[in-house]
């Protein structure tokens with residue numbers, strides 16, 4: 001049952017395509033209270049008679065509202081459901097949870113999961129109005145668990161398959177796991193990610209990095225290249241004679257603007273740029289270090305591990321050994337002896353991968369050898385909680 005409230009728009013009107021508020025509840029009284037509260041605060045409100053489970057299901061399929069109310073009354077594991085919800089809806093959505101227990105631990109856990117407020121029944125209209133007001137004016141100040149996860153992808157040297165793996169993982173998370181994903185290709189002169197995703201690179205990324213002060217919501221709306229409903233791309237194809245390496249401050253500033261919009265931000269970092277973004281690499285993140293299986297690659301892995309530093313609770317490097325069995329590969333045992341640690345992920349050399357990557361993502365997604373190899377990676381990326389990126393970016397930007 002869906003109804004819309006026809007009330008006056010307030011100053012914080014959402015774009016027309018986006019419903020301002022969605023309410024999932026089966027409780028008639030709750031519905032009445034919320035109708036009264038929202039009438040003068042949001043232009044559109046959609047009431048759906050359903051549980052938090054239904055909210056998870058629906059938001060995986062459609063655009064998120066600015067404000068989302070979910071009723072967890074009777075749910076045996078409300079915090080787990082809210083965490084699922086956080087995975088499928090845009091980080092910029094303000095979530096208000098309604099329930100039937102007055103439990104301080106539940107309250108704390110829900111706040112830690114990133115919800116704006118938790119209210120138990122009977123609802124007090126004035127408190128809800130207050131929460132809605134502050135949610136509409138202060139969206140970005142959500143706790144860290146509602147920010148993006150960063151996945152940095154670095155090839156130890158050219159041609160080892162970094163872009164192929166970055167686009168495959170970003171695509172899989174968006175299409176199969178229904179996460180909202182952005183892929184940022186920092187190789188401004190190659191446009192490889194766009195080629196693999198069958199998208200047309202634009203000049204906007206270059207502009208965004210050159211003049212960060214221009215980047216606002218409107219700019220991003222135009223610059224983001226929609227690949228699929230859940231996957232967007234930021235990629236340029238600048239003239240080959242250019243040689244601008246974006247400054248770290250501009251990359252951080254761009255990441256900051258992207259992180260309230262996407263659950264996952266993948267960054268394809270050309271090897272030659274790594275030295276100019278040392279602070280970015282220290283952000284809470286997963287760093288995918290992609291190598292080939294040759295002796296040269298094995299040596300490179302050791303050198304890169306030294307540059308990237310040891311894993312911490314917030315930052316983890318995963319070594320993806322790609323193209324095993326190709327001409328010039330070391331036997332597994334020999335590779336392990338040189339590197340000293342087994343790879344986290346192994347993907348065989350398969351001509352079908354090379355062919356599919358030229359035909360686009362739909363073909364790559366069908367490559368069994370690639371998908372089998374990447375399956376544990378998908379689980380690792382999707383399972384890790386996001387932590388602390390926002391506060392760290394704030395700190396770095398203030399300093400730089």
Ligand SMILES: Nc1ncnc2c1ncn2[C@@H]1O[C@H](COP(=O)(O)OP(=O)(O)OP(=O)(O)O)[C@@H](O)[C@H]1O
Nearest residue numbers: 155158159160161162163164323349350353354357
């Ligand atoms: N496991 C694999 N088996 C066979 N071919 C592969 C495999 N992985 C990647 N390739 C192919 O290798 C080529 C280089 O891949 P890709 O462009 O992803 O590498 P890269 O590390 O991003 O290179 P660059 O340094 O140019 O950015 C592509 O044609 C790709 O299809």
Ligand SMILES: [Mg+2]
Nearest residue numbers: 162163164192
């Ligand atoms: Mg590449």
